Amino acid sequence: MSHAYLVVGKRIIQPDAAAKATGTALYASDISIPGMLIGKVLRSPYPHARIKRIDKSKAENLSGVEAVITPEDTAAWQKFDRGLKDLPMIAGGYTVPPDESVLNERARHFGDGIAAVAATDEHIAEEALDLIEVEYELLPFVIDPQEAMRPDAAQISDFAKRNIGKHMSYAFPAGDVQKAFKEAECIVKGAFSTTKQEHCTAETAASVARLDVNNRLTVWSQCQLPHLARREIAHIFNMPVHRVKIITPFIGGSFGQRGSLCAEPICVALALKTGKPVKLVFSREENFIALESRTGFQYTLRMGFQRDGTLTAMEVYMLGRLGGYMGCGPMASAIGMIFGLGHYRCPNRAGEADMVLTNTPMSGAFRGFGNPEIMWGIEQLVDEAAEKLGMDPIKIRLKNIKKAGEIANMGLPLESTYLERCITQGAEAIGWKEKWRKRKEGTIRRGVGMATMTHCSGAAPLYLDHSNAWIKLNEDGSADLVVHPAPVGQHIWGALSQIAAEELGIHAEDVNIVTGDTDVTLFEYGSDASRSTYVIGNATLMAARQAKEQLLERAAEMLGVSAQELEINDRQIFSSIGQKKRISVADVCYDAIYNFKGECLNISGKCSWESKWNSPPTGAFFAEVEVNIETGRVTVLRFVTAMDCGKAINPMAVEGQLEGGIQQGIGYGLTEDYVINKDTGVVETDNYDSYKMPGMMDMPETQIIIIDEPDPKGPFGAKGVGEPGMVGVAPAIANAIYDAIGVRIKDLPMTPEKVLKALESS
Amino acid sequence: MKRMATFLVNEKHYELAIEPHMLLIEVLRDKLGLTGTKQGCEIGNCGACTVLIDGKPVLSCLTLALTVEGRHITTIEGLSQGTSLHPIQKAFIDHGAIQCGFCTPGMILSAKALLDKNPNPNEKEVKQALSGNLCRCTGYVKIIEAVLAAPEVISKEAKT
Numbered sequence: 001m002s003h004a005y006l007v008v009g010k011r012i013i014q015p016d017a018a019a020k021a022t023g024t025a026l027y028a029s030d031i032s033i034p035g036m037l038i039g040k041v042l043r044s045p046y047p048h049a050r051i052k053r054i055d056k057s058k059a060e061n062l063s064g065v066e067a068v069i070t071p072e073d074t075a076a077w078q079k080f081d082r083g084l085k086d087l088p089m090i091a092g093g094y095t096v097p098p099d100e101s102v103l104n105e106r107a108r109h110f111g112d113g114i115a116a117v118a119a120t121d122e123h124i125a126e127e128a129l130d131l132i133e134v135e136y137e138l139l140p141f142v143i144d145p146q147e148a149m150r151p152d153a154a155q156i157s158d159f160a161k162r163n164i165g166k167h168m169s170y171a172f173p174a175g176d177v178q179k180a181f182k183e184a185e186c187i188v189k190g191a192f193s194t195t196k197q198e199h200c201t202a203e204t205a206a207s208v209a210r211l212d213v214n215n216r217l218t219v220w221s222q223c224q225l226p227h228l229a230r231r232e233i234a235h236i237f238n239m240p241v242h243r244v245k246i247i248t249p250f251i252g253g254s255f256g257q258r259g260s261l262c263a264e265p266i267c268v269a270l271a272l273k274t275g276k277p278v279k280l281v282f283s284r285e286e287n288f289i290a291l292e293s294r295t296g297f298q299y300t301l302r303m304g305f306q307r308d309g310t311l312t313a314m315e316v317y318m319l320g321r322l323g324g325y326m327g328c329g330p331m332a333s334a335i336g337m338i339f340g341l342g343h344y345r346c347p348n349r350a351g352e353a354d355m356v357l358t359n360t361p362m363s364g365a366f367r368g369f370g371n372p373e374i375m376w377g378i379e380q381l382v383d384e385a386a387e388k389l390g391m392d393p394i395k396i397r398l399k400n401i402k403k404a405g406e407i408a409n410m411g412l413p414l415e416s417t418y419l420e421r422c423i424t425q426g427a428e429a430i431g432w433k434e435k436w437r438k439r440k441e442g443t444i445r446r447g448v449g450m451a452t453m454t455h456c457s458g459a460a461p462l463y464l465d466h467s468n469a470w471i472k473l474n475e476d477g478s479a480d481l482v483v484h485p486a487p488v489g490q491h492i493w494g495a496l497s498q499i500a501a502e503e504l505g506i507h508a509e510d511v512n513i514v515t516g517d518t519d520v521t522l523f524e525y526g527s528d529a530s531r532s533t534y535v536i537g538n539a540t541l542m543a544a545r546q547a548k549e550q551l552l553e554r555a556a557e558m559l560g561v562s563a564q565e566l567e568i569n570d571r572q573i574f575s576s577i578g579q580k581k582r583i584s585v586a587d588v589c590y591d592a593i594y595n596f597k598g599e600c601l602n603i604s605g606k607c608s609w610e611s612k613w614n615s616p617p618t619g620a621f622f623a624e625v626e627v628n629i630e631t632g633r634v635t636v637l638r639f640v641t642a643m644d645c646g647k648a649i650n651p652m653a654v655e656g657q658l659e660g661g662i663q664q665g666i667g668y669g670l671t672e673d674y675v676i677n678k679d680t681g682v683v684e685t686d687n688y689d690s691y692k693m694p695g696m697m698d699m700p701e702t703q704i705i706i707i708d709e710p711d712p713k714g715p716f717g718a719k720g721v722g723e724p725g726m727v728g729v730a731p732a733i734a735n736a737i738y739d740a741i742g743v744r745i746k747d748l749p750m751t752p753e754k755v756l757k758a759l760e761s762s
Numbered sequence: 763m764k765r766m767a768t769f770l771v772n773e774k775h776y777e778l779a780i781e782p783h784m785l786l787i788e789v790l791r792d793k794l795g796l797t798g799t800k801q802g803c804e805i806g807n808c809g810a811c812t813v814l815i816d817g818k819p820v821l822s823c824l825t826l827a828l829t830v831e832g833r834h835i836t837t838i839e840g841l842s843q844g845t846s847l848h849p850i851q852k853a854f855i856d857h858g859a860i861q862c863g864f865c866t867p868g869m870i871l872s873a874k875a876l877l878d879k880n881p882n883p884n885e886k887e888v889k890q891a892l893s894g895n896l897c898r899c900t901g902y903v904k905i906i907e908a909v910l911a912a913p914e915v916i917s918k919e920a921k922t
Contacts, residue, residue, distance in 0.1 A: 013855055020863025021851040023798015023838035027864065030797035200898050202802055202810060202864035252800070252864030253898050284803045489862030489899045652858040652904075659901030660861065688807035688896065696889045696902045 006569060007502040008716045009708075011652040014494045015513060016250070016487065025250045028206035028220045028263075029281045036208070037066055039270045039280035040125035042115040042132055043290060044107030047359035047681025048141035048154060051105050051114060051134060059117060059131040064124035067273045068132065070115045071105035074269055080236045082261045083292070083328035083364055084228045087235065089525075090463050096166065096326040097159050102236070102265045106139075108156055108324030109361050110681050111289030118270040118278050141359035141681050145298070145321045148356045156324065156357040163357045165322050166330035170337040170351030171462075172411050180313035180348035184304030188384045192301060192377035192746045196321070196674040197294040197667070198287070198685075199366055200693045203252020205262035205282040205291055209271035217244050219268060222251045222258045224486040225526030229261060230518050236265060237272065248516040254488035255664070256365035259528045260328055262291055288686040292364025293674065294373070295332040295355075296321045301377040304348075305385050311346045311400045316374070318353035321363060328364035330355040336370025338462075339727075340378050342409030343454045344400040360676055361683060365528065367664060371455060371727045379451035379731035380744060392436070393735065394427055397452055401618075409454050410614045412461060416711040416719075418644035419452060419618035425705050426450070426642035430622035436739060446637070448624045449735025451728035454616045457646075457711075457720035458531035465531065465611040468522030469539035471500055471547050472604040475593045477571055477586030479504060479547075482514045483540060484521035485532040490722055491653035492532045498649050499537050499715050503544035504551070505568025506585055522608070530617070530720025533649060537715035539609035546605030554603070555588045613713040617720055619643040621665075621728035624700075625736040629759060632752030634737060635700075636666055641725060642705035647717030654721050655704045661725020662702055667693045669730030673749050767831045771796070772840025786822040786830060787811050790837055798838035798867045802896070809895030812868035813837050819875040819894075838867035841874065849915035850874055850908075857908040861899035869895045873909045882913050 019025035056068040079098040086098035119125035140154040148163040208220040223229035267280035304313035322329040333353035386396040408414035470482040485492040497511035555573045556563035574582035622640040648654045671692040675684040685691035710717020743758040764779040802810035811823040814836035841848040876891035
């Protein structure tokens with residue numbers, strides 16, 4: 001049961017909220033430096049083309065243009081992987097070959113960067129782009145990953161035979177799958193496909209770079225992994241790490257897309273060429289075509305059960321479309337298989353994936369990173385099995401979900417799980433008993449559906465899960481907490497200040513977050529894998545604990561008692577064994593700093609934390625939908641998310657993550673379709689007029705249930721909650737559609753056309 | 763050819779030399795440094811660039827600056843009085859309606875236009891009035907709650 005906390009669990013206001021509400025918060029796109037130039041990028045209109053000739057003289061002669069760079073100008077710099085995986089970070093020596101240049105002499109996808117300009121203003125920069133003359137040699141191209149693996153397909157990379165950029169095997173195979181399927185009493189299988197969902201971050205990719213007077217490079221970067229960005233930028237531009245400084249401004253949304261380098265490489269190149277500060281802000285169209293978005297998969301999935309509903313076998317083969325370069329894409333299959341095949345208790349598991357290069361924009365990390373993709377199929381097949389076996393979808397899941405202590409998806413013990421409560425409470429909230437299988441006749445039919453999931457709290461043991469926190473106490477009893485999560489909107493500053501304050505017995509507003517500058521912050525892997533609260537939070541807790549020990553030792557000396565008997569609460573240190581002695585945190589801190597007895601001390605704690613645990617959050621999703629069988633239109637009426645994310649450090653922030661997950665999940669499920677013209681390779685959906693993400697009117701009534709039970713390993717019992725909220729949304733809707741109209745759609749998104757087609761063929 | 767124009771932004775007059783093709787968002791962000799007005803899509807679909815012209819919400823990325831010469835332009839920077847926040851800003855902060863914050867200025871200004879016209883809107887009216895503002899973080903739930911709670915904050919402040 002939860003302790004009575006002073007700060008943890010409170011719905012505190014975020015330290016950065018007022019700056020954002022008043023428009024004073026500075027994002028990368030808002031940064032302005034005297035003498036700053038504006039960068040623009042010339043992008044390939046073809047999916048695969050070699051530059052035969054490029055003439056930049058006219059552009060260079062335009063008044064106001066300071067630099068025009070082409071692939072020739074960037075050749076001395078290192079090739080790289082924008083997903084930061086050409087340099088070691090992942091266990092087992094996984095790296096990808098660096099296959100991208102700052103500018104590329106062979107465009108491998110529509111929108112690939114060919115040349116760039118820096119000019120005194122945006123209009124001049126745009127005019128200069130028009131003046132660059134490029135003669136292309138058009139090359140054969142391939143859009144579909146199946147076709148890309150054929151021997152006669154266009155070859156995209158030197159190292160990838162049959163365009164297979166990476167073959168990935170499931171990391172935790174078990175048992176004898178073929179034997180298990182032979183013995184299974186019920187087998188369900190299906191072919192599923194998922195879309196290249198675009199992140200639609202509110203702010204587009206943006207960066208500012210400046211070469212300082214002492215020849216150091218400062219980069220305002222939106223990267224979620226600032227210290228890895230620093231290492232990669234130093235590597236690309238042949239600099240020692242200490243010559244690169246990353247500043248993390250406010251970030252206008254990320255969801256995994258900024259886990260890779262985005263605007264930084266070209267922006268830095270322009271700054272180095274001109275010697276002047278350069279700002280590069282991508283247009284919305286560039287955000288769609290020149291960045292990574294969710295990996296589109298085609299996969300076949302098979303599950304075997306005993307007659308009583310016990311799951312005995314799972315097998316998947318995934319074919320993923322990477323796009324023109326490797327990037328983060330390959331990991332989407334590895335992680336998807338880990339999450340999907342590791343969700344239920346199942347003794348026989350196997351999975352393989354081919355991640356294939358194609359002449360399409362790149363694929364990478366997007367909230368859930370493979371998990372929404374694979375649960376899309378798994379949770380539909382579990383429903384199919386339940387129907388075949390004459391079971392309630394709830395019962396079959398309750399039978400197969402893992403219990404605490406079993407081995408979880410990431411190969412580590414499942415520290416805690418309250419998924420059973422998520423399922424039963426969520427079912428109650430949606431009205432499962434009254435609504436499921438109560439089919440209505442007529443044009444508009446209602447149904448309910450559900451899905452479950454397990455995710456992660458950090459990347460251990462897959463990635464090097466290394467965070468640092470340093471906390472110092474000031475003379476008035478306040479604290480400076482030096483950490484470097486990426487402030488992408490997940491309320492992480494508030495959560496970390498709550499964790500530090502709770503441990504130190506002070507108030508959350510007493511904690512000042514010092515962050516966003518790699519010159520000051522210690523190494524930080526960064527904010528992805530739903531890790532910030534759990535891993536950086538544990539680092540913060542350990543650092544605060546060290547400071548607390550020093551604080552109590554000092555207080556004990558001042559009070560003439562033993563440190564063991566002291567406690568801190570509400571900024572006061574007092575003896576717990578009946579003595580009325582007490583002293584304020586402020587008085588102890590002041591005495592330690594302004595100490596005229598020769599015992600000066602700035603009370604502080606520092607923790608280098610490598611997470612060896614990974615407590616997976618678990619959750620259940622429930623949708624109630626209405627399907628119009630004449631138009632095929634699906635309306636989500638109600639959505640319930642029940643989440644076991646450990647102790648909620650700030651329930652308001654947790655609700656925000658889960659509510660946002662519902663929006664992204666509904667878009668993924670119903671409307672967001674990234675369309676690439678098969679004949680031309682051109683991306684046809686490159687802004688919100690053609691790519692439809694849900695607006696306010698598209699949102700259903702929502703209900704969030706937080707189980708709020710502490711996990712043994714998380715800071716004050718917290719687990720990760722950044723990604724889980726969207727994982728089960730689309731399959732819950734698919735299952736609700738099936739309940740309403742009796743047809744299954746296995747191809748995302750579930751557009752009216754697909755609903756009607758499925759109805760016709762049923 | 764540049765020409766001189768006078769803009770009335772947040773109750774202050776600015777005389778500027780601008781090109782006729784300049785958009786209002788460029789004048790606000792680049793000429794006046796009012797970077798609270800955000801650029802999200804450039805085609806009038808996301809609402810991040812919303813400002814108020816004579817109290818009505820307008821997309822500054824689609825508005826030629828010269829067409830609003832002399833009109834009352836309100837940006838997010840004009841809402842708070844010194845360090846004292848506008849009640850709608852307070853409601854957004856208190857309800858956790860702000861995550862990445864990039865859509866927030868536009869959301870708040872659309873909400874202000876609504877509440878100035880309709881001081882006690884219902885949920886449907888809020889959704890309709892703010893449907894032109896896209897948010898990718900919040901699922902809109904807490905934004906709607908904040909706008910519905912704002913009238914109470916406004917009336918409390920009016921009393922004190």
